[in-house]
Amino acid sequence: MGKALFDKIWDAHVIKELGNGFILMHIDRLLLHDMSGGKALKEAIEKGHAPSQPRLIYGTPDHTMSSRPGRTEKTFPPGEPLILSMRETTQAYGIKLFDLGQDGQGIVHVMGPEQGLTLPGTTLVCGDSHTSTHGGMGALAYGIGASELVHVIATQTMVQRKPKLFRASFEGKLMPGVTAKDMILHLIGEVGTAAGTGFAVEYAGSGVRALPVEARLTLCNLTIEMGARTGMVAPDETTYEYLNGRDYAPKGAMWDRAVAHWRTLPSDPDAEFEREHTIDMRNVAPQITWGTSPEHVIAVDRPIPDPDTGPEEKRAAWAAALQYQGLQPGKPIEGTPVDWVFIGSCTNSRISDLRAAAEIAKGRRKAANVTAWVVPGSVRIKQQAEAEGLDRIFLDAGFEWREPGCSMCIASNGERVPPGQRSVSTSNRNFVGRQGPGARTHLASPAMAAAAAIKGAIADVRKI
Amino acid sequence: MDKFTKVTGVAAPLMRQNVDTDLIIRIERLVDNVGREGLGPFCFEQIRFKPDGSENPDCVFNQEPYRNSPIILSRENFGCGSSREGAVWALKGMGIKAVIAPYFGDIFNNNCFQNGILPVPLPIEDVEQLADEMRASPGNARVTVDLENSVVISPTGRTIPFKVDARRQHALLNGLDDIAETKAAQAEIEAWQKADQQARPWVWL
Ligand code: SF4
Numbered sequence: 001m002g003k004a005l006f007d008k009i010w011d012a013h014v015i016k017e018l019g020n021g022f023i024l025m026h027i028d029r030l031l032l033h034d035m036s037g038g039k040a041l042k043e044a045i046e047k048g049h050a051p052s053q054p055r056l057i058y059g060t061p062d063h064t065m066s067s068r069p070g071r072t073e074k075t076f077p078p079g080e081p082l083i084l085s086m087r088e089t090t091q092a093y094g095i096k097l098f099d100l101g102q103d104g105q106g107i108v109h110v111m112g113p114e115q116g117l118t119l120p121g122t123t124l125v126c127g128d129s130h131t132s133t134h135g136g137m138g139a140l141a142y143g144i145g146a147s148e149l150v151h152v153i154a155t156q157t158m159v160q161r162k163p164k165l166f167r168a169s170f171e172g173k174l175m176p177g178v179t180a181k182d183m184i185l186h187l188i189g190e191v192g193t194a195a196g197t198g199f200a201v202e203y204a205g206s207g208v209r210a211l212p213v214e215a216r217l218t219l220c221n222l223t224i225e226m227g228a229r230t231g232m233v234a235p236d237e238t239t240y241e242y243l244n245g246r247d248y249a250p251k252g253a254m255w256d257r258a259v260a261h262w263r264t265l266p267s268d269p270d271a272e273f274e275r276e277h278t279i280d281m282r283n284v285a286p287q288i289t290w291g292t293s294p295e296h297v298i299a300v301d302r303p304i305p306d307p308d309t310g311p312e313e314k315r316a317a318w319a320a321a322l323q324y325q326g327l328q329p330g331k332p333i334e335g336t337p338v339d340w341v342f343i344g345s346c347t348n349s350r351i352s353d354l355r356a357a358a359e360i361a362k363g364r365r366k367a368a369n370v371t372a373w374v375v376p377g378s379v380r381i382k383q384q385a386e387a388e389g390l391d392r393i394f395l396d397a398g399f400e401w402r403e404p405g406c407s408m409c410i411a412s413n414g415e416r417v418p419p420g421q422r423s424v425s426t427s428n429r430n431f432v433g434r435q436g437p438g439a440r441t442h443l444a445s446p447a448m449a450a451a452a453a454i455k456g457a458i459a460d461v462r463k464i
Numbered sequence: 465m466d467k468f469t470k471v472t473g474v475a476a477p478l479m480r481q482n483v484d485t486d487l488i489i490r491i492e493r494l495v496d497n498v499g500r501e502g503l504g505p506f507c508f509e510q511i512r513f514k515p516d517g518s519e520n521p522d523c524v525f526n527q528e529p530y531r532n533s534p535i536i537l538s539r540e541n542f543g544c545g546s547s548r549e550g551a552v553w554a555l556k557g558m559g560i561k562a563v564i565a566p567y568f569g570d571i572f573n574n575n576c577f578q579n580g581i582l583p584v585p586l587p588i589e590d591v592e593q594l595a596d597e598m599r600a601s602p603g604n605a606r607v608t609v610d611l612e613n614s615v616v617i618s619p620t621g622r623t624i625p626f627k628v629d630a631r632r633q634h635a636l637l638n639g640l641d642d643i644a645e646t647k648a649a650q651a652e653i654e655a656w657q658k659a660d661q662q663a664r665p666w667v668w669l
Contacts, residue, residue, distance in 0.1 A: 015656045016649055020631045024649060026656055028667050035494065049643060053657075055669055064495055078495050122667055129547040129571055143571055146549035147465075147578035155646045157653060161629070163570075193482060194541045197567055227544065229570045250666035258666040293482055317481050412491040419515070431486045431545060433510050 002268025005234050006200045009140040013123050025160045028122035030152050032059035033108040036127035038085030040149040049154030051093045060098040062107045063412050067375050067402040076413045106378020106404045109133040109346035116246025120235035120262040132223035136216035138235030166199040167273040170207030172281030177462040180215035181445040184222040185287040189297040196228025203233050207281045213242035214350045221347045225294040234266035289430045289443040291321030300460045304333050325440045340423035341372040341453040345409035348426035349377030351384050353446040358390040360450035361397040367456025372399040375407040411436045424452040466580025467639035471561040475607040476530035477537045477595035484545035489554040504557020529603050537595050538565040543572025552579045562609040577632050584626050
């Protein structure tokens with residue numbers, strides 16, 4: 001029997017079999033952010049575990065600082081101790097930190113691929129559930145908790161049990177107005193938020209092969225929203241082209257050696273998957289979530305679902321979601337007035353996302369009732385966007401142009417959507433209170449979010 | 465890691481699907497420097513309290529006899545979403561020892577075992593019946609979760625077996641320190657790393 005991409009990376013990282021399907025796995029990259037990084041390092045050190053391989057550990061602050069132009073760690077005082085502790089602990093052990101105000105700082109899942117730290121065939125972990133993002137480079141990337149983080153700092157390994165394999169195939173071409181964000185939301189809408197629990201997902205098919213790397217990162221980013229800890233796309237020429245020349249990517253003869261190895265990674269034709277799901281790309285339209293779970297999603301031209309006609313076991317959840325969101329079943333979702341638009345997060349804050357949003361905003365003006373923010377994913381993306389004049393396009397359209405970080409994706413830096421207000425967000429979670437207590441979130445692609453800002457209401461990007 | 469062997473007590477039915485870790489603990493509480501022991505009062509705050517800070521009487525945790533339950537009963541996908549281990553610390557701070565649900569978010573599930581909380585997977589029919597038995601006899605009904613024998617005993621005395629990984633069961637029963645255990649394999653780790661530096665030098669920056 002052939003091996004899947006997942007099996008190949010898994011097998012290559014087994015240090016020891018522990019029985020009952022558990023292994024001791026080597027971790028090639030540990031990424032740290034300010035919410036958990038400094039604390040975990042401190043805890044490890046206090047317990048007598050100095051970082052065993054500091055050269056495989058990299059960090060950047062993203063969660064707990066303001067995104068206000070000109071910000072420092074003092075702009076949001078509650079976050080300052082976390083940022084200072086991260087600075088102190090990484091310095092003490094020679095761990096590279098892309099610090100606030102420095103080149104390279106950004107959302108941790110944007111920083112890794114951008115720097116060429118995330119490489120195909122590597123194992124990568126971070127104390128954050130959206131670590132699955134890095135799978136877009138052909139890495140095996142897991143989100144972990146605080147205790148597991150300390151274990152990795154101390155040993156550069158993890159105790160892991162092999163998950164089952166799930167292949168999600170997208171066949172065909174992107175329809176007008178559709179992006180990788182719409183592909184993954186559509187998939188979650190079909191299979192539900194728990195379909196991937198206990199699975200590792202491989203995204204495959206002609207629709208995925210045709211995607212540029214940044215779109216693959218978006219696709220893998222939402223893997224945890226279908227319950228799976230890890231999602232991946234096999235590396236190919238697109239991946240190598242993206243990686244070549246990046247700061248931490250191999251160079252010269254080493255590059256050739258690495259690529260030769262990476263070419264062996266894609267799943268064998270006869271690899272087996274415990275679950276397969278195929279999506280015909282002709283059926284994927286621009287998506288928008290209506291409820292409080294990423295599976296509460298519809299095509300933007302569809303009516304808001306009616307709990308009374310929904311699946312029996314979901315009726316109560318649907319009704320509660322509609323009540324929280326302040327929506328009427330059966331009505332079109334298009335045209336629902338919006339107060340906030342957030343373009344950013346590790347899902348959709350890369351240069352291609354900002355270009356897509358700017359294309360809609362160009363020469364237009366946001367609606368008066370909307371506050372619209374653009375928060376680039378990293379310092380480098382911000383510079384690139386400014387070099388292309390995207391900041392001017394956004395500012396001229398009445399959007400705010402801010403500093404890189406997680407910002408309103410999670411509201412851990414005090415940047416919140418006020419209670420009862422409605423937001424169209426390019427992030428990945430529409431949970432109750434995610435963008436602030438009482439905030440009503442609708443997830444969508446960057447172009448859809450920009451369209452909502454212009455119209456002042458949920459809008460179909462194809463009609464702009 | 466903390467031990468878990470057995471718990472007997474009131475089980476609070478929080479019968480909703482997809483209880484995410486954002487709902488269990490708000491991210492701001494993990495920024496504020498309350499420490500992991502201080503999170504209990506903020507556990508489930510979005511449903512336990514009204515916006516004005518007063519108790520929400522509709523919330524099961526504010527109703528007798530469920531106020532200090534050591535066990536939660538819930539529906540599918542408990543603990544999905546964010547990897548924040550603070551969710552487990554908050555549950556622990558609220559006095560929770562075990563959660564019974566059809567299945568759990570993968571990361572949350574791991575985090576529980578790291579902190580001596582037991583996630584117990586049972587089919588939804590069994591969870592619903594446990595909830596019914598709790599409601600039928602408020603005040604007297606008790607549920608037992610017994611890890612050694614991997615069974616749940618219902619208020620009416622029914623014994624329901626559940627699945628648990630032998631490795632994790634052993635670690636939790638004995639409160640093993642998994643870092644110490646891994647460090648015992650230090651020679652094997654170093655041998656692997658040495659070989660890998662030859663095989664994939666580009667990984668080793
Ligand atoms: S942008 Fe949002 S989802 Fe991504 S790492 Fe930051 S808080 Fe998490």
